[in-house]
Structures are given as structure tokens and as C-alpha cells.
Amino acid sequence: MAEQQREREKSSNIRVLSAMLGFIKPYRWQAVLASIALICTAGITLSIGQGLRLLIDQGFAEGADPKALNDALLLFMFMVLLLAAGTFTRFYFVSWIGERVSADLRKAVFNHMITLHPGFFETNVSGEIQSRITTDTSLLQTVIGSSVSIALRNFLMFLGGLVLLFVTNPKLTGMVLLSVPLVVAPILIFGRRVRRLSRDSQDKIASVGSFVGEAIKNIKLLQAFNHQAADRQRFDDYVESAFQVAEGRIRQRAWLSTAVIVLVLGAVSAMMWVGGHDVLAGRISGGELAAFIFYAVMVAASVGAISEVFGDLQRAAGASERLLELLAAKSLVTAPIVPEALPADLGGRLELQQIFFHYPSRPDGWAINGVSLNIAAGSSLALVGSSGAGKSTMIDLLLRFYDVQQGAILFEGVDIRKLAPDDLRSHIAMVPQQPVLFTGSVGDNIRYGKPSASDEEVEAAAKAAYADDFIRTLPKGYDSYVGEGGIRLSGGQRQRIAIARAVLADPRLLLLDEATSALDAESEYQVQKALETLMKGRTTIVIAHRLATVVNVDTIAVLDHGQVVATGSHAELLQRSELYARWASLQFDEGQVGLGSQDLSAPEVQPTENAQ
Known part of the structure; x- marks a missing residue:
């Protein structure tokens, strides 16, 4: 020895x-x-x-x-x-x-x-x-x-x-x-x-x-x-x-x-x-x-x-x-030696083919268990489910923070494991539930979405996120110091800056993790309008805890224990998914459910065998 x-x-x-x-x-x-x-x-x-x-x-x-x-x-x-x-x-x-x-x-x-x-x-x-x-x-x-x-x-x-x-x-x-x-x-x-x-x-x-x-x-x-x-x-x-x-x-x-x-x-x-x-x-x-x-x-x-x-x-x-x-230390997510290129006319189409995934630190249980979804370019999909159902994990997999153990995720028909991570993420923008701001100025944090952006582009993005008005009231406007983690700003202000960052990035795939949860009623209304404008023509994945925020998306996918147990519109899921109907009954009164179920778009996501 x-x-x-x-x-x-x-x-x-x-x-x-x-x-x-x-x-x-x-x-x-x-x-x-x-x-x-x-x-x-x-x-x-x-x-x-x-x-x-x-x-x-x-x-x-x-x-x-x-x-x-x-x-x-x-x-x-x-x-x-x-x-x-x-x-x-x-x-x-x-x-x-x-x-x-x-x-x-x-x-x-x-x-x-x-x-x-x-x-x-x-x-x-x-x-x-x-x-x-x-x-x-x-x-x-x-x-x-x-x-x-x-x-x-x-x-x-x-x-x-x-x-x-x-x-x-x-x-x-x-x-x-x-x-x-x-x-x-x-x-x-x-x-x-x-x-x-x-x-x-x-x-x-x-x-x-x-x-x-x-x-x-x-x-x-x-x-x-x-x-x-x-x-x-x-x-x-x-x-x-x-x-x-x-x-x-x-x-x-x-x-x-x-x-x-x-x-x-x-x-x-x-x-x-x-x-x-x-x-x-x-x-x-x-x-x-x-x-x-x-x-x-x-x-x-x-x-x-x-x-x-x-x-x-x-x-x-x-x-x-x-x-x-x-x-x-070796990264488990690496770029291929010869990465494939995405098509020039990128639309944002996504396809999940029977994906299985467990976290490296938790190998005994599947966080995602056999999920298959087809998401058309320019459509919107909401992921709903209880805590631990796999919603945030899906976002992590789309950003290729982790690789699936089985199955494949295709972006514009290309397996994302064959793409350089930088290339993939350059077409994606994310607005997290808890907005993350870095030490620096307001302008620096918005420009995080596009470091080369001009001051005019930064201001335009802030206006689209309904953030320009409050930014101009700050002591130094766009040059105002936000403090560590944005501590000098309110939660709603931080969220709108995070949304402006995503607007500036101009992505083909938009990921929203309950992006309006930190806003008061007036701010939520304004930002919701900004998001609706931002979502047009872009593939959007929305994580939703409040069903009221997703009743008008193209398709809703219900997750439970890492599986898609149902897909459809809000109205359809009220009829055929007991789990979704129970959540809705807890969040809506009877009149609001009926109102929310009218005049909804046809689904853009094709349900799979385990989603029927």
C-alpha cells in the first residue's frame, strides 16, 4: 500500500x-x-x-x-x-x-x-x-x-x-x-x-x-x-x-x-x-x-x-x-468533430422522437420517459404539469444542456447532437421564470442577447418589452447600475429586461418559462402583448403553471412523471384529460373555463401513441 x-x-x-x-x-x-x-x-x-x-x-x-x-x-x-x-x-x-x-x-x-x-x-x-x-x-x-x-x-x-x-x-x-x-x-x-x-x-x-x-x-x-x-x-x-x-x-x-x-x-x-x-x-x-x-x-x-x-x-x-x-473535467455535451449546418431558411421546426433522459446525478429514474412530439415552424406549444413532471428538463434538452440517453431531438430535421452547441443556441432565446441579471448596467443586460447591438437596437427591444418607460425614469437611464443580480430593480422590472434581451436576440425558437409570473396585473397585460408580438412567426415553447396564460396557444401538452399523457387545445383537454380538467377546476371558476374554451386554434402538434 x-x-x-x-x-x-x-x-x-x-x-x-x-x-x-x-x-x-x-x-x-x-x-x-x-x-x-x-x-x-x-x-x-x-x-x-x-x-x-x-x-x-x-x-x-x-x-x-x-x-x-x-x-x-x-x-x-x-x-x-x-x-x-x-x-x-x-x-x-x-x-x-x-x-x-x-x-x-x-x-x-x-x-x-x-x-x-x-x-x-x-x-x-x-x-x-x-x-x-x-x-x-x-x-x-x-x-x-x-x-x-x-x-x-x-x-x-x-x-x-x-x-x-x-x-x-x-x-x-x-x-x-x-x-x-x-x-x-x-x-x-x-x-x-x-x-x-x-x-x-x-x-x-x-x-x-x-x-x-x-x-x-x-x-x-x-x-x-x-x-x-x-x-x-x-x-x-x-x-x-x-x-x-x-x-x-x-x-x-x-x-x-x-x-x-x-x-x-x-x-x-x-x-x-x-x-x-x-x-x-x-x-x-x-x-x-x-x-x-x-x-x-x-x-x-x-x-x-x-x-x-x-x-x-x-x-x-x-x-x-x-x-x-x-x-x-470533461463536458458531457460536446460539439461534433464536423458539425452539420442548419438550412439557410430556418423556420424553427422541432421534432422529438421517443426521447428518454435521466440526470447524471440521478441515474435511477427517467426525468423524460419516451416523449415524442412534432412542433411545426412558427407554432406555439405549452408544457403544463405538476412540479417534477419534466417541463424544465425539456427546456434544458432543447438547449442541449444535456443529451438524451435514447431517442433524438431534431431541429429543422437535424439531430441537435450533430450541431455545434453555439450554432444551435444562436437561434434560441430563453426567458426564465426567475429573471437573471448580471452586475452592470441596464443596457449591458439587454445587450446580453446580442453583444454587437447598437444603442438604438437596445432601446427598440426595451420598447417592445414595455420596459423603456421605467428605464428612462432610472437615475442614468440605460446606463443605470442594476446591482448584483439586479437587486436595485423590482421583480417585474427585471423580468421585462429579460424579455427585452430575448427580443434583441431575434430567435427562431423562443423558450418562455412562465415569463410573466413576476409581474403585476398591469405589467403582465403589457408584457403579454409584447410576447404575442414576439411569438408571431417564431416557434415558441411555453412552460405554464397558470393555465390562464396558455389558453390561446396552438397546442398544450400535458406532462406527468416525464411522459406526455395528452395533447390538444384548452377546450379539447378539458373534455378528454381528467388531469388537465382537475388543474383547470382549481384555477378557473366555471364561467372562465367556458369563456377560455371558445374560438381556439386547431392544434399544430401531432399527438403520439403515449399522448392519446
Whole structure:
């Protein structure tokens, strides 16, 4: 088991390293300059030891020439200036690479996330994903822009220091080398623990961020139910859990640093005792001992710095693994290698051929169970049914947020799985029951339906949605800030902006999910007229909870437990569908039912076997 664990860790290390190198590769020249500066600064620092030897043996020795002392000091200052220049170059380019790689990684993860099918987010919390994109990439920026440079510089100092130790005094160097295995062992042992705890710590921090985001997003509900005390306790639990994991990681790093200091400085003390006696016996000069002590301290300091940074590198490895997991996530909805093209004269005809579908997270039950429908171009179809009947699922399938497990959905005679998702969705617009607005201005949110739209087109769409009047009363009109999620607007105002967005998109297929549910009576009347205009000449699918909103559509399909149990007009369904008639009796009084059943259009949807 231990061997398998080591193999997994080795494979993970290689995967993380290769991925990070892939992000650094585009900036190879900056990396080369940083590496040259790194090598130069390490070499200059090491050469200071030889300068120290000359300074002691030739500058401070009895009867030394003052000119030799001056020359040694001038050489020392020149080396200091070179070290300063090299340090500036190294710091600038290494920090630049860290910031650049962090930015690229954020963009790569976000760009990949928004292409994943919605099913991925059923099992992955949005707050945790946000934490990975922000906190984890910030950690990587710090490590790449600082810790890696420190580790590499100290590694070079360690190697160079060992070589110069051998050159200066092989006997004393042997004593130093005896301590190396004693130092490396705790680094390896504690390093594995630090990496595991770092991964756990990042996960706990992500949970904290996720909880905070959810609480703030739903602050009105939180306060309405006086849930502050309970949420304080839950937040305390999240924070304390994260702290406990972090405390364990800190304890491991502290033990690592302590062990390294004791072992390294103990070896240096022993070496100084032996070297001091050699100087007294005349076997080596004072300058040689000073140079040796300098290099020994340099090697010891390098090992200590590496042990300190090693913890940061392990944290970065844990953060990298979390980010790579997101980048490696596969979308279940992909474009075909060679997508088919839709006809130029697109009408919006839909055909559902015995489709079966279950959600990836709920494989035991069909959400859609053998549905077949033919929807003529330009006609309207209402989907009615109790909660959980499959109405919203049908919308998700039409937008190809998910693919059916059996059967096929045809758009203008083409299986939508053979179309590029972007091409399919460019002909569809949706108005959800709960309008979604993004942080920005009113105009930005309307233009979401067509990013290239002019101001005149945006205003025309708002007028068609009966939104122009209230928009002009806002402090800055179309430039007014709507707040997060449109919090500065009423529900009805948000809904009309969402409808204006759909108007601007000018789709061939219009999807309305109870689009007038958030409106007062007057606004509903105005928007209903706008929708009637918008629906003309377009294929429209309407999800309806209130039957009064769909009595005049071409066809109504009754859904129950994922099946179409009846289709027809409002009047026809009152006569032949007990389920529909019961819903109608709950929503209408007897006179309204009779009124609503008069002068209805002939059905445009052809019922199938399971809809009879």
C-alpha cells in the first residue's frame, strides 16, 4: 500500500510539474533571463567567500600591503554592485512570470468552466470553484514568483557551496556531508504530510468562501427567518475546521524547520571546533577557515531556506492539483468533430422522437420517459404539469444542456447532437421564470442577447418589452447600475429586461418559462402583448403553471412523471384529460373555463401513441 501511495504521489508530481511547465513555456525568454540572473547572483554570492579569504590572508595579515587591502575592498564592492543588479533582474522577471502564469491559469480555468455542461455543477459547489480560481491561483502566483526562485537560488548555492567546501578543505567537508542525509530525511518525511494537509486546508478554505457567498447572496431570506445565530454557528464551525487543518500543517512545517536548524547548525559547530584546532596547529590559514565557515554557513542557510520553501512548494502542489482537476473535467455535451449546418431558411421546426433522459446525478429514474412530439415552424406549444413532471428538463434538452440517453431531438430535421452547441443556441432565446441579471448596467443586460447591438437596437427591444418607460425614469437611464443580480430593480422590472434581451436576440425558437409570473396585473397585460408580438412567426415553447396564460396557444401538452399523457387545445383537454380538467377546476371558476374554451386554434402538434 505504501509503495502504491508513493507511485501515485510521483505520478501526481510529474503531472503537476508538466502542467506548470506548459503555462511557463510561452514566456521562455523571460524564464531564460531570470535563470541567467539567478545563476549569476548565486555565483557572485559564492565568490564572496574567496574574497573574504583574500581579505583576511592578504589584507589583515601581519605586514600586509595597504594597497592589497584597498584592492580587495574595491573588488568586494564591485561584486556587491553586480549582485544588486543581478538580484533586480532576477526578482523582476521571476515575479513577472508568477503574475503572468497566475493570470493565464485563471483565464484557462474560467474559459474551461463555462464550456462544461450544467450537470457538472450539480456536484461541484460554485463557491469552491470560485475559491480555486482566486485563492489557489494567488497561492501559485506567490510560489512561482517568489518561492520557486528562492528554492532554485538556494539549491545552486547548496551545490556551489559544497564544491567550494571540497576545494577549500576536503576533511572538514566530509564532516558537513555526514549531516546531509540527516537533513534531507525530515524534509521528505514532513514534506509529504505538509502537502496532504495543504490540500485539505485549501478545501476547507473553499468551503468557508462558499458558505459566505451563499449567505450574502440570500441575505434577505437569512434575516427574514432570523437565521443569523444559526449561520454564525455554522460559519464558526467552518472556520474552526479550516483552522484545525491549517494548525496541523503549521505544526508539521515548524517541526521541519526545527529539525533542519538543529542538525545543520550542530554540524557547523562540530566543523568549527575541528577547523579551529587546525588553525591553531598551523595546518590551515585563518582566511581558509573563514572562507570555509562562510561556505558552510551558506550551505546550511541554503538547506534551511529550501526546507522553509519546501512547505510552500507542497502547498502549491496541492493548489495545482485542485486547479488541474477543473481543467481536466470533461463536458458531457460536446460539439461534433464536423458539425452539420442548419438550412439557410430556418423556420424553427422541432421534432422529438421517443426521447428518454435521466440526470447524471440521478441515474435511477427517467426525468423524460419516451416523449415524442412534432412542433411545426412558427407554432406555439405549452408544457403544463405538476412540479417534477419534466417541463424544465425539456427546456434544458432543447438547449442541449444535456443529451438524451435514447431517442433524438431534431431541429429543422437535424439531430441537435450533430450541431455545434453555439450554432444551435444562436437561434434560441430563453426567458426564465426567475429573471437573471448580471452586475452592470441596464443596457449591458439587454445587450446580453446580442453583444454587437447598437444603442438604438437596445432601446427598440426595451420598447417592445414595455420596459423603456421605467428605464428612462432610472437615475442614468440605460446606463443605470442594476446591482448584483439586479437587486436595485423590482421583480417585474427585471423580468421585462429579460424579455427585452430575448427580443434583441431575434430567435427562431423562443423558450418562455412562465415569463410573466413576476409581474403585476398591469405589467403582465403589457408584457403579454409584447410576447404575442414576439411569438408571431417564431416557434415558441411555453412552460405554464397558470393555465390562464396558455389558453390561446396552438397546442398544450400535458406532462406527468416525464411522459406526455395528452395533447390538444384548452377546450379539447378539458373534455378528454381528467388531469388537465382537475388543474383547470382549481384555477378557473366555471364561467372562465367556458369563456377560455371558445374560438381556439386547431392544434399544430401531432399527438403520439403515449399522448392519446
